[in-house]
Amino acid sequence: MEIRKVGIVGAGTMGCGIAESVAEKGYDVILVDRTEELIGEARSRIEMSLNKKLEKWAITEAEKKVTLSRIRPASQLVNITPADLVIEAVVEDPDVKKEIFRTLDNLCADDVVFATNTSTLSITELAAATGRPDRVIGLHFLNPVTRIKLVEIVRGLKTSDETFATASKFVASLDKTGVEVYESPGFVTTRVIVPLLNEAMYALMEGVASAKGIDAAMKLGFDLGKGPLELADRMGLDTVLAFMERLFRDLGDLKFRPCPLLRKLVRAGHLGVKSGQGFFKYDDEGNLIE
Ligand code: NAI
Numbered sequence: 504m505e506i507r508k509v510g511i512v513g514a515g516t517m518g519c520g521i522a523e524s525v526a527e528k529g530y531d532v533i534l535v536d537r538t539e540e541l542i543g544e545a546r547s548r549i550e551m552s553l554n555k556k557l558e559k560w561a562i563t564e565a566e567k568k569v570t571l572s573r574i575r576p577a578s579q580l581v582n583i584t585p586a587d588l589v590i591e592a593v594v595e596d597p598d599v600k601k602e603i604f605r606t607l608d609n610l611c612a613d614d615v616v617f618a619t620n621t622s623t624l625s626i627t628e629l630a631a632a633t634g635r636p637d638r639v640i641g642l643h644f645l646n647p648v649t650r651i652k653l654v655e656i657v658r659g660l661k662t663s664d665e666t667f668a669t670a671s672k673f674v675a676s677l678d679k680t681g682v683e684v685y686e687s688p689g690f691v692t693t694r695v696i697v698p699l700l701n702e703a704m705y706a707l708m709e710g711v712a713s714a715k716g717i718d719a720a721m722k723l724g725f726d727l728g729k730g731p732l733e734l735a736d737r738m739g740l741d742t743v744l745a746f747m748e749r750l751f752r753d754l755g756d757l758k759f760r761p762c763p764l765l766r767k768l769v770r771a772g773h774l775g776v777k778s779g780q781g782f783f784k785y786d787d788e789g790n791l792i793e
Contacts, residue, residue, distance in 0.1 A: 504614060504669050507531060510586030512603055513593035514545030514576070516739055516777060517620050520648025521590055523549050526573040527566075527649075528677050533586055535577045542576040549574065551788060552649065584610050588673065590642060592620040595745040600624065601632040608633040616666055618642040622693040622742075623749040626659030626686050636661040640670045643690055644679075646738055655690045656681045688753040693746055696734075697759060700743060703731035704762035707782070714782045732782035733791065735765075736775030744769050 509525050511518050514536040522534045522545075536542050553567045562570075575582075580603070583589060589607055593599055600619065607617060617639045619629055630639035641657025654674045658667060667683070674681035684690045689697065703717050712720065718730020735743050744765055751759040768774075768781060775781030776789045784792040 504587060504616070506587045506616075506669070506673055508533065508586045508588075510583035510589040511535065512580065512583065512589065512591045512607075513620075514542060515592065515594075516646060516742070517644060517648060518592040519545050519548045519552070520646065521592060521620065521644055522574050523552055523570065524644075524648050524677055524679075526570045530573065532574045533577055533583050534574055535580055535583055537578065539578050542578050546571075546574070546576055555788070580606055581610060583607070584612075586611070586615065588616050588618065588669075590618045590620060595621060595623065595742060595749070597624050597628065600629055604629055604632040604639070608635065614638070616640065616669055618670065620644055623689050623746050623753070625688075626657050627661065630659045630661060637663040638666050640666050641684070641686070641690070642670060642674065643684075643692065645692060652679050653692070654679045654681050655684045655692060657684045657686055657690055659686055689746065689750050694750065697743070697746055697750060700731045700735045701747060701759070701762050701765070704735070704764050707732065708762060708764040736781035736783055736785070737789075738775070739777055740765060740773065740775045740781050741769050 508531045510533045511522050512535045514534050518534065522532050526532045534545060536545060550571060553570060556562045557564065557567055589611065591600060591603055593603060604617060613635065617633065619626065619641055620643060621641060622643060626639060626641045630636035633639060639659055640662050643655035643657060645651040645653055656670050656674060671681050706712065706717055707714055714732050718732050721727055722730045744761055747759055747761040772778055773780045776785045779785050786792055
């Protein structure tokens, strides 16, 4: 199937990044969130990200305008019907996601492929909410989407080879590398990174070192791009907590038990970059405040 228009449901951290990456490659994008206000914020966020690229001379003013013009924001799911592929990127809550897939199934033509950006939920379970489980697949983009070259392409139990081929071709067209993954909680990336983030939080809670010290040790000691606490802040602490709770429940392994300090920060509304404060403080553009 030829993909020209891509619908994205959920214009948060991931939805915005996916919309920008997809529009930059020439696709028309319909970006949906719940309210006009949220959609307005999403547009500003994408524009800010493009402005940063402009400042670095990575794109021209004309390219910025063209990319923005390809993204059509909408606050009603019904606007998504012209899409050939729909990528769902709403909160990590199975009931919310299933309800969206049920509605999409009624709205979209039978040959439209549905992808979910879930990090921990079962593709098979989400697919069962639709009448087209063979056309449902996981496209697990990572944060920040515009920079990270990887997408895990996750097969549910009933995902067809044709759907997998369509998804793989689409991922390659974004200049990203797709890795084929079979359904399992957290796939490869979330399952492997979460215990590292959690252990860094326990180290902080136990007073082993300061937040800055822990991140410096891990970053310099293992040649990582970012320390684990900053990485968690950038992923969103509420999102990280949801990942851990899900993995703990599904795999029953204590290594996924969320650190109490993480719960405390989330309860306080310190969600990381998106709220301006997590383990560290950030300015409006997401830069770390020293
Ligand atoms: P987020 O909280 O930043 O954004 C979620 C968005 O979904 C919000 O804008 C919210 O208004 C919207 N939403 C909620 N219910 C909706 C509905 N019924 N209709 C339309 N929009 C709705 O969350 P984030 O971090 O972008 O995560 C989204 C998905 O991506 C989750 O499934 C998460 O597991 C996955 N993911 C997150 C990563 C991360 O590092 N944050 C990395 C990879 C995947």
